[in-house]
Amino acid sequence: MIDKEEIEDLTQAHEEDFILNVGPQHPSTHGVLRLKIKLQGETVTHIEPHLGYIHRSIEKMCEASSYRNFIYLTSRMDYLSAHMNNQACAMVVEKGLQLEIPKRAKVIRILMSELTRLASHQLWWACTGLDLGATTPFFVGFRDREVILDIFDETCGSRLTMDYNVPGGIMFDIHPNFQKNVHAFLKGFKKNLPEYHQLLTGNVIFQNRTKGVGYLSPEDTISFGCSGPTARGSGVSCDIRKWQPYDGYEDVQFNEVLETAGDCYARYLVRMREMEESVKIIEQLIDNIPEGDFQAKTKAVLKLPKGEFYSRVETARGELGVYLVSDGTSKPYRMKFRSPNFSNLSALREIAVGGKIGDLVANMAMLDLVIPDIDR
């Protein structure tokens, strides 16, 4: 824990302190995060994140859009988990309408979510390698990721921001080649996964840079509201897919990945093992997509009853909560997103203060931040 006296204004810096400004244009912040860092020699003594460099007022824009349209704004929030963001928003509208969606839509949603999670983790793995000075992981990670993006392209019509969910199910049925292509991807990915471990996991330089670096205690994890692999690397069980299953996650067999070390290497291992779990989920469902409708019948203009609705999903980065207040009209009265990245960023001070400035990049990489999700 940091003492309250240590959290002082950066203007009160002592003569021997050095103030370093990282960002907003810096490749290892993965976007436009700005960090003001106070250094004593090489040791980080204080970190102050500055937000708002990509604040696009998505929450406010949602209040001006109808219940069908606001979903598509949210794929630009955490664009690496675009499908899960859409799913959370579709679910909150379905909750308001008390709509039961067809079994086929649920299974396809899970399949798409897990493919998105895989693509997101592959990108994280590729960029982690790049941040820590290895170029090869970038090409290996993107090689496998492109296969998933081709599958999305074929079925959803878009590579990154899929916009595939609508209130009541999914927008259209899967492409006839979907199952064949997913099988081909799984076969290739399972063959390639040992290569991932060869390149980074077992690498001595990588282990020296991550093992014992950036410790986050379980108590701090909970008090900062961290979720996702960041929290599970400290041994805090928080997988929404297990604790509050949605859209049929209760019917699939998978394990919640937990590591107890709480350092960068533990957070790395959680994500690597999560990829294996995602493969397991996809394998269970890909040949068992039930027949039937892919969308429940809904009215052209959706109107939610007065009240408050909340839904949450597990994105690739943690728990995304969508809070919606309805006043009975065709537009939301208030939208609030509880984004996983914002909470995970708040733990950065706990993680990085006391460490060396050289370890900051490793700490940032293992938090896997997406800045537009923080600023919204």
Add this chain to the structure above:
Amino acid sequence: MDKKEFPGAVQNWPGGGMVVTSLTDVVNWSRANSLWPLVFGTSCCAIEMMSAASAKYDWSRFGFEVARATPRQADLIICAGTIVYKMAPVLKRLYDQMADPKYVIAMGACTISGGPFFYNSYSVVRGVDHIVPVDVYIPGCPPRPEALLHALIELQLKIKNRKSGDTKQVVSNI
């Protein structure tokens, strides 16, 4: 003459040869084939920009692979993502820090006009051309990597066809 080839004619002489060309053509040719982009991604489009750098699309085929993190070593800003009012002065400063000649590509709907969704937002700059002069626009949300490659090739053609003495207008302080 094919613009991808070296601009000039080879005269064969006994014991060697001689190249006849103009200085402007050679300068433009070398500038166009070694564009170093600045790593500048604010949101979703940056991921597609990374895809364009990956092995499948491989922009190094056209001479763009030396992505630089500092504007002082870069020739080209690919504005990948929304620019909001808080970011606008930063972008202007980055542009000013680059050495001439410098080029700007506006990637995605947000940098063209404020975006398909964020146009009515209170915090979004409605088009990056309010801040810096833009050479090539790419529509899409986000554009595909093929579209980015197309824009980069278009920019190369633009540079190759530049006459000597052309200067670029720089928008004054915002």
